Amino acid sequence: MPSHLQSNELVFFVNGKKITEKNADPEVNLLSYLRKIRLTGTKYACGGGGCGACTVMVSKYDPISKKIRHYAVTACLLPICSLHGAAVTTVEGIGSTRTRIHPIQERIAKGHGTQCGFCTPGMVMSLYALLRNHPEPSPQQLTEALGGNLCRCTGYRSILESSKTFCAESNCCQMKGTGKCCLDQEENPTLLSHQKNDICTQLFTKEEFQPLDPTQELIFPPELLRMADDLNKETLTFYGERVTWISPATLKELLELKVKYPESPLVVGNTSVGPAMKSKGHVHPVLLSPARISELSMVTNTNDGLTIGAGCSLAQVKQILTDEVSKLPEKKTRTYQALLKHLRSLAGQQIRNMASLGGHIISRHGYSDLNPILAVGNTTLNLVSKEGRRQIPLNENFLAGLANADLKPEEILESVHIPHSDKWEFVAAFRQAQCQQNALPDVNCGMRVLFKEDSDTIADLSIFYGGLGSATVSAQKSCQQLLGRRWNALMLDEAYRLILDEVSLPGSAPGGMVEFKRTLIVSFLFKFYLGVLQELKKMVKMTSLPNNHRYPDISEKFLSALEEFPVTISRGVQAFQVDPTQSPNDPVGRPILHQSGIKHATGEAIFCDDMPVVDKELFLALVTSTKAHAKIISIDASEALELPGVVDVITAEDIPGTNGTEDDRLLPVDEVLCVGHIICAVAAESDVYAKRAVEKVKIIYEDQEPVIFTIEDAIRHNSYLSCEKKLEQGNVEEAFENVDQIIEGEIHVGGQEHFYMETQRALAIPKVEDQEMEIYVSSQDPSHVQKTVSSTLNVPINRITCHVKRVGGGFGGKVSKPAVYGAITAVAANKTGRPVRLVLDRREDMLMTGGRHPLFAKYKVGFMNNGRIKAMDVQCYINGGYTLDDSELVIEYLLLKLENAYKINNLRFLGRPCKTNLPSNTAFRGFGFPQGGLVMESCITAVAAKCGLPPEKVREKNMYKRIDKTIYKQAYSPDKLLRCWNECLDQSSYHSRKAKVEEFNSKNYWKKKGIAIVPMKFSVGFGATSYHQAAALVHIYTDGSVLVTHGGSELGQGIHTKMIQIASRELKIPMSYMHFCETSTATVPNTIATAASVGADVNGKAVQNACQILLKRLDPIIKKNPEGTWEEWVEAAFEQRISLSATGYFRGYKANMDWEKGEGDPFPYYVDGAACSEVEIDCLTGAHKNIRTDIVMDASCSINPAIDIGQIEGSFIQGLGLYTLEELKYSPEGLLHSKGPDEYKIPTVSDVPEELNVSLLASSQNPMAIYSSKGLGESGMFLGCSVFFAISDAVTAARKERGLMEDFMLNSPATPERIRMACADRFTEMIPIDDAETFKPWCIPIA
Ligand SMILES: Cc1cc2nc3c(=O)[nH]c(=O)nc-3n(C[C@H](O)[C@H](O)[C@H](O)COP(=O)(O)OP(=O)(O)OC[C@H]3O[C@@H](n4cnc5c(N)ncnc54)[C@H](O)[C@@H]3O)c2cc1C
């Protein structure tokens, strides 16, 4: 359609201001639009509706109901053209530091619910939309509202805690319906145990919060009310460069347009069309919007059911069905109840608000959660076209897309009729996903049976499965064959056989997990069978049927198959010690709120890409390899260069200086070594132009051998990145001769994606003079970026200034990688002479950047029958990817930390990083320890199983008991470790709860509980003194205000807050005098990466040093005028020409390691801790519920308990993700499948244990670090494995009952697939198993 045609004006409001867009482009989404008009509070993190970072509220007036609907949406999926007549509220619209902050913004910040702050505006807006509709929400509404918002830093507990203050019963957890509350001291043993004077359990003071006053909210613009009521509505058309958007006012017009443009989709929620256009590059020249067609939102009750307009959103459908269920007798609503079950877990709230029922049905996604239920419920689709109306059934033919059962191109779906169920009809729905909320299902199903009146004879049966392929599949033939059968075990056995035969799944099926999926097919059927049997039994009681209709009794023990895990809201106690004698003016040791907390919550905190567009700025997009190992024969960019807006293509030839190293080129010259290897980059006038041009750069490759992806292959090809590292003590061989038993085995630990919410970003601004360049980057190591840019451009380091204001999450992923992106951006800026911005797409980021190293270990353990381990020989291999990066260091740290908390006299640890054709893996929180520690704990668990001892006894038996030497001969004192362990046992009531777990397990066959307690000895710091040095620069200005600068980057860990607390204590002035501006290589040079948990320790010492120097200079003045004010002293100092600026320096902790000898003092100190977790697993589906976790950690004298507890909780939840959820899936060609939140699941709000208690060990000192504190950035990560071992304990209980081997080895992560398959039973036995040689799998294991 020609773009010179006159578009209608698009009118909508943003934060109460009218926007009239004369040239609205249908391809522009609200997120990019908002960011272009400088409302950068709304963040880009995934672009696919899966993370909630871009959440805003949309308000629309419905002229029929005369109501205004307020709902949260993901701006990244919302076309601006859909907003005509709507009001948008963004985080900036509800409050700001310049006007008044909103109570939500205040509470989330003061409740310590922000760390890096990148997710915070989205969280705030999800809560805001909830409170606009429910000013006093229930805890369940809260969890539902936040289910679509991801946070990678906090672990959610603090967000929930602050949000709960809005709930009516915010102070009461109801203790699972008992009416009692966990905060009631008599009810809570954890709280009771902290009832000592100096232990505090309050991280914030609720009393200081402003009340929520709904009358203060922005009103719906009256002009929009008038617009909505305006009867002279006409078709609106918006012409874009490639796409035209038509929004007709009447059904008649829509149907005419459908005749004219039969291929054009109807865009309602755009949650299906939008992602497809993006990922598959679909361009629809015309999009039809039925938003104003009232017929599509009608809801009608009929005698036999409910007719719902196809345009109703899934959230509206949920409300409509909830109302129906509350009104109608239970027997009529069974289909509705099944739909409601899935509507609670389908996507996040924002998607449910946007997605329509019609769009859902018509999209016919193979994973659809509703279509299987609608199909078994005999749903009818009411179609309309210019020719008239007709009905078609939503049945197997429709779902298979058969032409004669489908809509005609000119037809649309007007409404959907869902009949009531019958007295003798039972409907059920099941679904299993990687996690409970906001995850696409692995397999789902709808099942329905109709019995002949007053009997258990099957009159009708229908079963549909989703998640098994590209379409929902029906077990129609099997169902037909079962008609007339009685509902009993014989029928069930036949049903399994028939269905497995009919609903077959090839070994190569997309999505993988084939055997798991096959098992779910029959497991769900079994659940359905049992559920129906239960219902029939109730009916027998009610109708007293004759004897021949008696049903087999189901033992209580087997009923556990029927219970579902509820979505619950987390609660818990956070305890820390306070010093009652401390001066109230001294902020150190207090839970001070994050310095940027309020700005995070108002959206005013500026991240790299929030910086305004610079004059003449270009956007850079990267071209990456589609081959895992190949020669580059040619790069042809001619077509890309001809596209509009494209300015240049940057290749290795444009690098004026050094192109990386021989083994690790910045841009490759002639060879690519992994899929995702950066080849070249396109610079264009906008991100859209740059990304379009990337598709047009043609690379010709010549495949090379070998192609190595797995550790096993690397070992076979002798493909390593560095030499083998070794640590040894005692005489391992001799010890093996003298033990009672030996076990040998292997364990695999999967990798992990950092999933920092802010993807990698850089902005390079070349200066006119002297080859200077400013680089703004999201980096944990600005000096490394500066050095890399300098060598790449061949200019001295002093010409390059690197700035880091704040980083939206790093976790190790922004230590080495930002230098690559910074340098490529700088090359582009240098070549074009223009500022250049690079913002990686989530999918690109995940494809290219690598993450935590997957590990494969072989172990041999020799032990006595009493559980004492005498000898251990462990060989570890990690998958390093195609370049060295940090892999050698990671393997070193892994070996150093592998022994964890155990003193085993004879040890041999060997390790080597493998070189493969995958993206290079890099630093990640814990740096090898989370993988190595899991190996050690798995060995302990295996020894316990062999000895028939409880694992905690074997742990205790082998734990360090006295000051002793580690494997690398550094002295270690375990007193804190033992205190943490004992307090954790105590606070978690471990032994009594273990007895209860055993009792539960003896009574339940299909559900099992597990409990585990794990100790931790975590060594902090880098293994070299020079890496512990730090510097600071503190200026005092003449008004008395103080500017503090140091070398650490703010990653969300609150480093600047701690530095300001330190400066405040040292200078003895309030924190309000202090300011921190940015980390910059111009103010503090030659900095070390903010990593290894020591950022605050070492920079704190430097800040302390600078402040002490300054105070010393001021001392004579203060002595002379002791009653004077700070401002007077500062003024006097200026008058007396005393320098008010000082650099502070810390030379670093002494640390060394001699790898030749295998000994040294590599770590300045240790952080000890322990965690106890309890879980419940569903043996039939592999799902698990995190019931409770208790953590005791030695933070010594915490500088800021709120920040430190936040670090512990955040890293614990990240660890829980590593060990139980997060799975990287690579194709056999080395392409990462799991490239976004849809395919890669990080923990959501419902994964937080129902009860999460954290205590900081009291009365502990650490003379090594500033104010006797400790660095806690990484250690909590490992404690996530307590959940893994609790799962393993539950699986062991299931296996024991089924007579299977108890000493099995569970690989990490313990996903539903692994849990289900480990709980082997008759279902896992009955499924077909493919011969691995006969098919090509969808994904390959790389660990
Ligand atoms: C992040 C995310 C998570 C998700 N999670 C889940 C999940 O867990 N489970 C699940 O089942 N689904 C999930 N989905 C899919 C979601 O349910 C569907 O995308 C959604 O229901 C489609 O509705 P829509 O209104 O957005 O459709 P649109 O994208 O607007 O349209 C989709 C298609 O339907 C057609 N269409 C729409 N209305 C009509 C009509 N009235 N008549 C004829 N054709 C019509 C359009 O022409 C188009 O082809 C998820 C989606 C996202 C983005």
Ligand code: FES
């Ligand atoms: S950026 Fe929109 S949902 Fe993730």
Ligand code: FES
């Ligand atoms: S604070 Fe939530 S992602 Fe960082």
